[in-house]
Amino acid sequence: MSFDLFENEILGIVGETGSGKSVTGRSMMGLLPIPPAVVAGGSVTYRPSGLCPFCEGACCSSCGGTGAATCPSCGGPGCPECEGTGRSGIDLLNASVESMRQLRGRRIAMIFQDASKALNPVLSIRDQVAEVFLQHRSHDLLAGLDGPVLPPVRRAIRQEAGYLERQLLLFPPFRSQSRRLRKMLDDLVAQALADVQIANPRKVMESHPHQLSGGMKQRAMIAQAMACDPDVLIADEPTTALDTTVQARILELILEMRQRSRTAVLYISHDLSVVKMVCDRVGVMYAGTIAEIGSAERVFRSPHHPYTRALLGAVPSAGQERGHLAAIKGLVPEFSLDSPLCRFHDRCSYAVDACRSSRPRDVQVAPGHSVACFGYGTAEAHGLPATGGDDLPHVQIPVVEKGPVGV
Ligand code: SF4
Ligand SMILES: [Zn+2]
Ligand SMILES: [Zn+2]
Numbered sequence: 001m002s003f004d005l006f007e008n009e010i011l012g013i014v015g016e017t018g019s020g021k022s023v024t025g026r027s028m029m030g031l032l033p034i035p036p037a038v039v040a041g042g043s044v045t046y047r048p049s050g051l052c053p054f055c056e057g058a059c060c061s062s063c064g065g066t067g068a069a070t071c072p073s074c075g076g077p078g079c080p081e082c083e084g085t086g087r088s089g090i091d092l093l094n095a096s097v098e099s100m101r102q103l104r105g106r107r108i109a110m111i112f113q114d115a116s117k118a119l120n121p122v123l124s125i126r127d128q129v130a131e132v133f134l135q136h137r138s139h140d141l142l143a144g145l146d147g148p149v150l151p152p153v154r155r156a157i158r159q160e161a162g163y164l165e166r167q168l169l170l171f172p173p174f175r176s177q178s179r180r181l182r183k184m185l186d187d188l189v190a191q192a193l194a195d196v197q198i199a200n201p202r203k204v205m206e207s208h209p210h211q212l213s214g215g216m217k218q219r220a221m222i223a224q225a226m227a228c229d230p231d232v233l234i235a236d237e238p239t240t241a242l243d244t245t246v247q248a249r250i251l252e253l254i255l256e257m258r259q260r261s262r263t264a265v266l267y268i269s270h271d272l273s274v275v276k277m278v279c280d281r282v283g284v285m286y287a288g289t290i291a292e293i294g295s296a297e298r299v300f301r302s303p304h305h306p307y308t309r310a311l312l313g314a315v316p317s318a319g320q321e322r323g324h325l326a327a328i329k330g331l332v333p334e335f336s337l338d339s340p341l342c343r344f345h346d347r348c349s350y351a352v353d354a355c356r357s358s359r360p361r362d363v364q365v366a367p368g369h370s371v372a373c374f375g376y377g378t379a380e381a382h383g384l385p386a387t388g389g390d391d392l393p394h395v396q397i398p399v400v401e402k403g404p405v406g407v
Contacts, residue, residue, distance in 0.1 A: 001290045003283055005232065007049060008262040010254070012279035012296065014272060014311065018332040020288040021268045022113060025234040028266070029110050030092060030100045039093055046108065047087040048231060049262075053107045054099065056139070062099075063088070106136035109230040111238040115217035119209040125220045126205035129189045132227045134159050137188075144184050145177050153177045192223040197249045214241045222250060229261040236268045251278050272315055276300050281368075284308045287332050287343035290362070294369030304371040306348045342374070350375060358384060 001024070005011050013021045026032050028044050052063035059067045071082035071089075078084035092100070092108075104110075112118035120128055133141065138157045142149055152168050155161040156178065161169075169178035186205070193201035196219040209217055218241045225233065235254065239247040255278065257263050269275050275282055276296055283293040284307060292305040303309045310328045330347040342348070345355040354374055362370040363377030379386050 001285075001288065003290055003293060005264045005266055007231065007264045008258060009280045010258060010265040010267050010278055012267045012269060012275035012282040013285055014269060014275055014282060015285035016311075016328075016332050017270075018287075019285040021285055022236050023288075024285070025110060025236050025266060025268055028092060028232075028234060029104060029108060030095070031110070042093065044092040045089045046092050046103070046232065047082070047085050047089050048107060049087060053090075053231075054102055105132050105225075105230070106228045107230055108232040108234070109225040109228070110234040111222050111225045111236060113237045113240070115214065115221045115241070116209065118221050119217055121209050124206055124208055125193070125212070126186070126189050129192055129205070129220065129224050129227060130185045131159075132224055133185060133188050136228045141181060141184060145180055150174050150177055153181060157181065188227075192227045193220065195226070196220075196223045196253065197246060198223070215243065215246060218242055219246070219250070222253075226253065226257055229257060230263060231261070232264045232266070233257070234266045234268070237270065238267075239274070240270075247274075254278070272300075272312065284311065289343060289372065290370075291344065291373070292369075292371045293362075294366070298366065298369050304365055304369075304376060305373050306350055306375070307344050310347075342372075354384065358382065 001020075003011070013024065015021055023032065023037075027037075027039070032039070048069040050069060051057040052060065052067055052069050054060050054062040055067060057067040059065045063069065064072055069088055070076045071079060071086050073079050073081040074086060076086045078086045082089060090099070090103070092103075095103070119125075134157060141157050142154070145153070149157075150173065152161060152165045152174050155165060156169060168174055186202075189205050190201040193205060198204050198216065198219055204212070204216065204220070209220075212220065218238075222238060225235075233254070238254075239250050242250065251274065254265060254267075258265060267275065267279055279296045281294065282296045282299045284291045284299070284305065286307050292299060292303065292308045299308065300312070303312055307328075310326075314326045314328060316325055328347055333343055333346070340359055341357060342351070342355040342360055345351045348355065352374070358374075360372045360374045361377075361382050362372050363381050364370050365376050374382060
């Protein structure tokens with residue numbers, strides 16, 4: 001599969017459970033457990049804007065001492081190496097552990113599906129959210145302290161202080177600076193929690209995860225992910241566990257953050273109505289591949305791929321007769337790298353022999369709208385021998401102008 005995620009856009013990824021949505025998000029973050037996961041190939045290129053993400057402008061070897069994230073080959077105007085973007089590219093699949101540690105949380109953040117597993121059970125919410133600020137905003141914290149910063153305090157900000165050094169901070173002359181640091185961190189954490197509509201954040205931040213409800217844990221994790229205004233936010237079912245009112249606030253927050261920081265958001269969800277509401281583009285995933293991708297407006301108004309149509313047709317609507325819920329028969333197949341066929345063939349009512357022996361390629365049906373199905377495009381576009389005509393006459397998919405959109 002291949003897709004672009006541009007800055008200042010929200011790309012929705014939808015599909016059934018098991019279609020590979022979360023794995024896609026986790027592999028972008030380098031968070032797949034290896035083994036059993038195997039990175040067989042491919043690349044995930046992150047092109048940061050503004051300052052170099054490793055030194056934040058202070059100059060380092062990654063940016064060649066410029067402090068900026070501009071392409072080293074062309075210096076900005078755009079060249080084939082940077083795909084015309086003028087920005088340097090970082091391959092996240094091959095980045096070092098240290099590089100990923102610097103990027104994660106600050107430049108690329110993730111909201112996980114299951115807050116109970118994502119939060120550390122032995123640390124308070126305060127410590128977990130404060131860690132993001134200590135890790136990625138140490139410059140601001142250092143600048144907020146008066147006078148020269150004493151070495152143990154500096155080491156505490158950099159999370160390098162050992163047990164004895166941390167004890168030293170309780171006594172003069174370190175005590176006043178360490179108190180000021182604690183206050184700054186408390187204020188930042190309280191503000192981050194208040195931003196996700198946690199009432200009484202000063203009290204909640206002293207709690208441990210097991211003392212909070214599922215919705216509160218989810219919001220604490222969202223606060224953690226959004227704390228540093230990341231360039232890329234991967235939101236994996238961010239609002240599934242939340243009430244509708246809180247869900248609306250979280251969606252507003254994501255939209256606000258996108259507006260403020262031009263954040264690129266990958267919004268993974270089952271909820272087609274939310275995707276339709278907040279996403280600029282939508283990609284429909286099936287068995288580890290993108291079946292259809294295009295602007296949300298187009299995909300919902302005129303879905304082309306049989307799977308997209310089936311998915312949209314399965315959404316119950318308010319006016320629907322009782323007892324008649326549409327479903328897609330069968331299950332998502334196991335992932336396999338080499339199967340030379342359309343992975344949807346055994347559930348597709350339009351399938352023909354070609355679908356069981358060749359894999360369709362992405363074909364553009366309109367600007368920015370691609371579909372991987374033999375019902376569209378020419379034989380040549382799918383890498384098949386020409387059939388005499390331009391089209392693939394054997395797959396007949398009726399045109400749907402107004403899709404079965406019940407969302
Ligand atoms: S390629 Fe064939 S099996 Fe696959 S979605 Fe299209 S018509 Fe159905
Ligand atoms: Zn640098
Ligand atoms: Zn370039």
